[in-house]
Amino acid sequence: MNSNSRNSERIDAIIIGQSEIVRYEDYSRLPVDRIHLFKDLVYLRMVHLNGRFMSHLDVINLVKSGKVFSQAVDDIERRELLSIWNLPGLSSLLVASAARHDGFNVKIINNFDSEFDKFIEYYDSQSPAPLVGISTTFYLGYGEVKRLTKRLRAHDPKMTIVVGGAFTNEQTINSTIADFEEPMRKYGIDYVLHAFNSDEDFPSLLKAHQGGMDFREISNLVYFDQAGAFRATPKVWRNPTLNSKPMLWKQIDLSFVNRTVQLRAASGCPFSCAFCSYPDTAGGHFSMELELIEQQLRDIQSLGFVDRIIFIDDTFNVPIRRFKEILKILGRFHFEWFSFLRVQYVDEEVAKMMRDTGCRGVYLGVESANDVVLKNMDKKVTREKFLRGMEHLNKYGITTFAAFVIGFPGETPDTIDENIAFLRNCEVDFYSTKEFYYMPHTSVHTAREKYGLTGMGNKWSHNTMDSKTAAEMKTYMFRNVKNSIFIDPDTSLWYLAYLYDQGFEFEKIKSCQRILNEMMLEEIDGKFENKQPHLHRLAQLLGSEHSHAGGLSALDSRQTATLSR
Numbered sequence: 001m002n003s004n005s006r007n008s009e010r011i012d013a014i015i016i017g018q019s020e021i022v023r024y025e026d027y028s029r030l031p032v033d034r035i036h037l038f039k040d041l042v043y044l045r046m047v048h049l050n051g052r053f054m055s056h057l058d059v060i061n062l063v064k065s066g067k068v069f070s071q072a073v074d075d076i077e078r079r080e081l082l083s084i085w086n087l088p089g090l091s092s093l094l095v096a097s098a099a100r101h102d103g104f105n106v107k108i109i110n111n112f113d114s115e116f117d118k119f120i121e122y123y124d125s126q127s128p129a130p131l132v133g134i135s136t137t138f139y140l141g142y143g144e145v146k147r148l149t150k151r152l153r154a155h156d157p158k159m160t161i162v163v164g165g166a167f168t169n170e171q172t173i174n175s176t177i178a179d180f181e182e183p184m185r186k187y188g189i190d191y192v193l194h195a196f197n198s199d200e201d202f203p204s205l206l207k208a209h210q211g212g213m214d215f216r217e218i219s220n221l222v223y224f225d226q227a228g229a230f231r232a233t234p235k236v237w238r239n240p241t242l243n244s245k246p247m248l249w250k251q252i253d254l255s256f257v258n259r260t261v262q263l264r265a266a267s268g269c270p271f272s273c274a275f276c277s278y279p280d281t282a283g284g285h286f287s288m289e290l291e292l293i294e295q296q297l298r299d300i301q302s303l304g305f306v307d308r309i310i311f312i313d314d315t316f317n318v319p320i321r322r323f324k325e326i327l328k329i330l331g332r333f334h335f336e337w338f339s340f341l342r343v344q345y346v347d348e349e350v351a352k353m354m355r356d357t358g359c360r361g362v363y364l365g366v367e368s369a370n371d372v373v374l375k376n377m378d379k380k381v382t383r384e385k386f387l388r389g390m391e392h393l394n395k396y397g398i399t400t401f402a403a404f405v406i407g408f409p410g411e412t413p414d415t416i417d418e419n420i421a422f423l424r425n426c427e428v429d430f431y432s433t434k435e436f437y438y439m440p441h442t443s444v445h446t447a448r449e450k451y452g453l454t455g456m457g458n459k460w461s462h463n464t465m466d467s468k469t470a471a472e473m474k475t476y477m478f479r480n481v482k483n484s485i486f487i488d489p490d491t492s493l494w495y496l497a498y499l500y501d502q503g504f505e506f507e508k509i510k511s512c513q514r515i516l517n518e519m520m521l522e523e524i525d526g527k528f529e530n531k532q533p534h535l536h537r538l539a540q541l542l543g544s545e546h547s548h549a550g551g552l553s554a555l556d557s558r559q560t561a562t563l564s565r
Contacts (some may be wrong), residue, residue, distance in 0.1 A: 012104040012206055013131040017092030018085045019112040021144050023068070028052035033526055040471050043431075045488050047519050048528050055496075056488060056516050057082040063538045069113075077113035079256075083489050085111040087498040088254070090262040090312060091137045091165060098199035104206050111255040112148055118255075120155065130210050131160050133202070135514045136167035141181050144386050144399045149187045162205060162522065164193035172235065173281065173441060176180060180222045181230040195220035196281060197238040197267075199245055220535050240267040240298045242288040249299040259499040260308040261300060265293050265326065269314040273367070274444040275408060275436060285315075287322065294329045301333055308360075310340040310497050320345050328355035338497045343389035344381045351392035355469060359397035360500065361429075363493040369422035370415035373408055376451070378443065383422065390426040400507055401493055402484070403427045406477070407436040407470030409444065409451035410463045423484040429510070430496065433477055434487035435470040436460070475524060478517075485513050 024046065030038055032048060046053045049062070058068040061081050072078040079086060088110055096106035107122045107130075109115045123129060134148055145163060152159055153534050172194050173181065180192050193201050201220050207213035215223055219236035226507055242264070256263075268285040269276075289294075300306050316339040317323040327350070330337065341362040346354075353361075368374050369383050393400055423431055438460040439445065444453065452463040460467050476484055487495055499509050522528075 007148075008201070009104055009125075011122055011130045012120060012210070013099065013105050013106045013127050013133055014109060015095050015106055015133040015135060016093040016109045016112045016119070016148065017089045017135050017187035018081065018138065019144060019148060020045075020069070020085055021138055022055065024053050024055065024058075039289055043475065043524060044463075044486065044520055045490065047516060049519070049531055055084075056513070057084060059259065059519070060538070060542065061514060063535055064542050072114075075114050075117040079111075081114075082495060082499075082502065083111065083114065084498055086114055087494055088257045088261055089135075089137070089502065090264060091135045091246065093252060093261075094199060094264075095133065095135070095164075095202050096252050098245050099203045099206060100248050100251050101245045102203035102206075104203060107253060108256070113497065115256065116151070123156070123159075129156065129159065131162060131206060133163075134163045136163060136165035139165075139167040141167075142187065144328045145183070145189070146187050149189065152382045153188050153470070157560060160190050160209065161188065161203075162191040162193060163189050164198050164202070165196075166196075168192050168194040169196045177222060177232045177235070178230075180232075183289060184222070184224075184230075190223065192222045193207050193220055194222070195238045196283065199241040200238055218554060234368060237283055238266075239283070240286050242267060242286055243292060246288070246292055247296060247299075249296070249303060250490075254303065254306075257306060258501050259306060260310065260497060261306050262310045262312050263289070263296060263300070264312050264314040265316070270318060271380065272378060272443065273317065274376065274447070275367075275405060275439075275442055277439055277441045281441075290322070290325055290329065293326060294332070297329065297333050297335065301335075301381050307335055308497070308501060309335050310494070311337060314340055315342055315347055317350070320350070323366065324350065324353065327357050328351040332359070336360045338493055340493070343393065346389040346392050347393050347409075348395070351396045351398065354398060355396040356392075359398050361401065361493065361496050361506075362393070364400060364402045364428075366402045366422070367405045368408065368411070368415065369418045370410070373410040373415055376410040376444075377405075377408055383418075385423070390428070394427055399429050399486065399496070401425075401430040401432070401496065403489060403492065404431065404433045404477075405436050406433050407465050407467065407475050409464065411436075411465045411470070411473075413473065413476075416477060420477060420480050423481050428484045429506070430487050430513075431484045432492055433474045434489040435467060435474060478524075479521065485510055486517050487513060508541065512538065515541070 027042055027046065042053055046055055047059050049059060054068055061068050063221065065081060067079050069078060069083050072081055092108045092110065096108050101105045109119045132152060134145060136145065140143065149161060152161060183189065184192060191205060193205060195201055198220065201218055204213060204218045208215045208218055215221065216233060218233055220233065222230070222232045225231050266285065266287045268283065270285040300309070336358040338361045341364055343364045366386060367377055367379060371382050374381055390400065393508065402423065406416070435458060437458055438453065438456055440456065454461050455467070458467055496509060500506070515538050519531060519534050
């Protein structure tokens with residue numbers, strides 16, 4: 001451990017916000033001639049090129065830079081290559097800001113896999129060593145926690161590690177608190193904070209870790225005492241600190257930010273869609289005061305380099321009266337912005353205000369264009385209301401992204417055709433499809449006998465469809481939707497906002513994605529070879545140096561040799 005002389009700034013903790021959670025190299029080891037065994041895991045999510053599976057952004061990296069993200073020589077180069085996880089997240093910022101309110105200095109590693117050099121610099125500058133936190137916002141299991149803790153402990157076996165976030169909270173819903181002990185011992189985790197909102201618990205943990213507080217006084221904590229015994233403190237609900245501890249934008253190191261940040265003006269969701277557990281786990285709907293929203297925007301503007309915002313509120317435009325007030329506030333600034341939107345509440349006045357205040361794109365949780373399925377989902381909307389809202393968004397040139405859930409009770413091949421017709425008639429710019437995922441803590445589970453719903457997770461069956469057919473219907477939509485452009489549902493709006501942040505205009509994004517989708521369609525048809533025509537078109541579109549004098553041919557042979565190892 002180096003002495004504190006390297007860095008006079010005290011660092012109390014380092015939070016790792018995100019990491020490259022999809023292990024493309026694992027999929028690449030699977031034999032393509034047996035893809036029928038794992039097609040549901042790769043189709044429409046990645047492209048097979050030069051002997052391996054890769055993300056859509058890595059195909060662009062390959063054409064522009066001659067290498068994919070994992071081939072970068074160092075973290076500096078990885079930060080220059082395209083990765084959705086290089087887009088600044090929000091969860092780690094919220095934790096760092098909450099700690100700053102209590103006088104602690106927390107550094108953020110936005111993407112573990114492109115900023116490990118920064119982590120080492122921060123960590124090795126301190127004595128005693130700072131606490132290291134891992135946010136699990138996007139994790140679905142312990143696999144990524146295992147990978148990160150292994151690398152962290154290779155750097156310092158005595159490192160103190162805390163894990164918290166959405167995944168740990170989910171474990172308290174579907175498992176017991178005692179179930180934390182085994183993975184904690186197995187992966188070298190010292191503490192777990194499992195509250196849905198840990199803004200208050202994390203600063204308390206820092207106080208206890210530094211000797212200024214008893215661990216038993218901290219809520220929502222599991223830990224090992226000095227004798228090595230597993231301990232757990234009471235589980236206590238925490239409301240989000242939207243108004244009591246707003247983001248301290250000017251007091252946090254944002255060196256990983258380009259032009260775009262994410263902002264939360266409300267937490268939770270006032271709706272209760274039958275397939276979704278979020279309204280229950282979020283504990284209600286909480287709103288930031290309008291005056292504070294304006295102050296947040298003023299603070300962001302004062303940074304001098306951020307001019308784009310992604311509002312991550314699940315229902316940014318509900319209630320509509322509040323939304324109009326927010327739009328008036330946005331009109332006092334010069335931000336471009338993206339958000340999630342309930343399109344049925346959009347009229348011409350609202351659409352015009354959105355355009356005039358800098359709205360560049362919206363995520364529309366349409367889910368289905370069939371009224372029976374929408375009623376079963378308890379969406380409280382009809383296809384006709386969707387159509388009216390879309391008309392206004394199109395009139396004012398707002399880029400739209402529509403998400404569909406395939407296979408909810410009531411779904412049939414005919415309702416899938418209605419989705420296709422909706423996309424065609426409404427001129428939706430981008431869309432995604434994801435199969436219905438059956439969870440026990442949702443209202444559709446309560447009504448399972450009504451729908452003949454059996455199974456769980458991604459394997460299910462009901463009166464009108466099963467999960468296997470839903471996967472086939474997803475491919476059917478992909479083949480038959482011609483005007484709207486498919487995007488991976490796992491990245492969706494963030495994919496658009498990130499590429500826009502990196503200098504891609506929307507027409508270029510559309511053109512790139514059309515080519516990527518053509519590659520994926522060929523693979524669905526069993527054609528995995530000869531991607532050269534597509535690569536050449538991408539190179540011309542991107543103005544890549546590899547398009548000169550047969551550069552792509554050389555690139556292809558070189559990559560085939562290296563990527564298929």
